[in-house]
Amino acid sequence: MDRTVKARWERTSDEFQETADVDVGLNWGWDDVDSDAFLGDLEGKHVLELGCGGGQDTVALVERGASVTGIDLSREQLGHATALFEAHDLEIDVAEGSVTSLPFAADQFDLAFNTWVFQWVPDLRACFAEAHRVLRSGGRLVFSMPHPFFSLVDPDSHELEESYFDTGRHVVVDHREDYPNMVTYRRRVSDVHTALREAGFVVDELREPGSADPADHEAGPWGESPPELRAKLPRVLIVAATAE
Template sequence: MTEEVKEWWELTARWFQDDIDLDVGVNWTGMSADNDLRLLLDVAGKDVLELGCGGGQCSVALAERGANVTGIDLSTEQLAFARDLSDERDTDVAFRQGDVTDLGMFDDDSFDVAFNAYVFQWVEDLAACFREAHRVLRSGGRFVFSMPHPVYGLADPESHEIEESYFDTGRQVTPQDDLDVDMVTYRHSVADVHNALVGAGFRVERMLEPGSADPDDYEEGPWGEHRPELLAKLPSTLIFEGRAA
């Protein structure tokens, strides 16, 4: 991750956590822990790594399920929130500061499971991240993650008309009127993600696009970015399951 991404999170972590107010759980869709989907299966006794743990809601949830959890994040502010949450819930999670594209602090074959929810839009070099995830996973280890679906953000939330190109991948800058630092994210096509996984040595076992055609099945996000009528037309979340060879 770049320094500008880190700077963004150091400035906004507390505001973000207050506004999003996530429940403890694995928030695959980025909106609520209700849609857990049980993708990680039984993690009791497993060594689990969360890549980009943010406020720790997912890490704490898995620790409560009996996993031995390590969470890594770029932001000291996010990690401070995560440690406070872990203390409040009386869980034992090892939180470490670091970049998901360089997991040199961990030995090869250290974990049974690696995962994250809604992190990889902040990562420019997915290939490096996936190679590192594969390295620290034991043979047969599972890698599960969700991210914003690249098609959802292309449509205008009011008109539903496509306003951006799916092929305009890479660095995306969203100006912030009330901050000195703009929000920088990275758009990856579905093919980019899939091919980076295969190139890192993973066997892709499943890809999911959770959603419903009924607008009543959705609620708006905390900042109005999740529009029920649009969510009923386009997937907002992309999930991959892979296994280390």
């Protein structure tokens, strides 16, 4: 666990939930995703959400018939999740902890799922290994994450500013008082695939949803994803894999 990542989420959780405008649903990062095709029938399935955040996806998974357990590194985020569950009259188990060291026994879950989490995980190999450990044989790992191409381009000029091969820990300084810096981890697509394979997964599907028409895109809650740029580069990478 990166302590700076945790500290930032504890500091910014309220702000994020107020401004991100994340609705209950499966928030892949792109609207036109066939969730049924990726997830299948979840009725009666035991699902682990890796990085459940404020619980919006968690509620959506329960509404699809799954029994869901969530884990997140941020106590503040879990507080928002618990409040959301209560508002929907749901009792859902959540744990505070790291996705690289899961507090669950082996062979418990049918599906491990998350959206928009792995950019904050320092050791993706450990995360995938833990997911494989807690999944039953034939269980699936399905997730979305920021596409590594998108962050390399200036959102205004659309010019390539950084190297795709400059991977690892990336820090954006937050100059506000008492705000930890934003830390993310950059990886190549091949790094993600290799980490999955080494953890014992077979990749079933890899998708880069998008459209060449700017009218099909939104700029995001903070204007960080200009439609004109999203029409040129994929913003989202979605992966489905099976535990051997």
